[in-house]
Every structure is written in C-alpha cells, then in structure tokens.
Amino acid sequence: MNPVVHFEMPAKDKKRTADFYSKVFGWKLNQLGQEMGQYLLATTAETDNNGMVKTPGAINGGFFDFKDEEGFNVPHIVISVNNIDEGIKAVNGSGGRVTSTKMDIPGIGTYVSFKDTEGNCVGMLEPKSGM
Numbered sequence: 001m002n003p004v005v006h007f008e009m010p011a012k013d014k015k016r017t018a019d020f021y022s023k024v025f026g027w028k029l030n031q032l033g034q035e036m037g038q039y040l041l042a043t044t045a046e047t048d049n050n051g052m053v054k055t056p057g058a059i060n061g062g063f064f065d066f067k068d069e070e071g072f073n074v075p076h077i078v079i080s081v082n083n084i085d086e087g088i089k090a091v092n093g094s095g096g097r098v099t100s101t102k103m104d105i106p107g108i109g110t111y112v113s114f115k116d117t118e119g120n121c122v123g124m125l126e127p128k129s130g131m
Helices: 014-025 084-093
Strands: 004-011 028-031 040-043 060-065 076-080 103-105 109-115 121-127
Touching (some): 014 028, 014 040
Antiparallel strands (some): 028 040
C-alpha cells in the first residue's frame, strides 16, 4: 500500500495559525521563506535525522496560503509512491486527472497534484532516495 505521509490545510494568517496549533496541540511550526512559498511547516510527531516520523502511522504537515479558488481551500493529503511516473500513469488511466507538473521539493522528493474521480485535490510524492 502507498501510505498518507503528509497533510496540508489552507491558512489566511500564518502567525495566528502557528499560535493556535502550538498552543492547542503543542505542534512545532516553522515558517519557511519565499523560496518555499511562505509555507508553514507543522511538526506533529518526533522525526529522525531524515525528517521522517518515528511513530508508525503519525504524519506531519503544513499550511499553505489561502486562495479564493474553488476546491483549493480544503484540507489536502499527500500519498507516498515508489515511482511518481507510474503513479501519474495510474491516475490518468483510472479516471483521475493530474493537475500540476512534477516539481522537486528540495530534500524531500518529487511531487505532483491530481484530482481523483470525485474531484478531490490530492498530492503524490516520490520521496528522495534514502528516506
């Protein structure tokens, strides 16, 4: 099986979001810079030296900029795959639709977005070797 490895949620105010989740759940939040799209990284579980969670079943995530677009402002999951090109073929061949070009996320892996047969926006990630 290909596991869910990351979650994402939209945020209008990243500082307010960081304050809320750190106070309520004790999460560690790290505001990334412009080169990473002002992404707010959320660490919800202890990680190893490769940034992978130590507790089986736990996932980390983050918050992206809220955009006033239909279907863009809902929680989002990312599914890990062994081969992103095969994953893209499987999505397209099974009634889904890839909605972005492949992008390299430095130190993480190769990512692409797609819509499933129900119109849900989902991410697919081929982790960098050694992760």
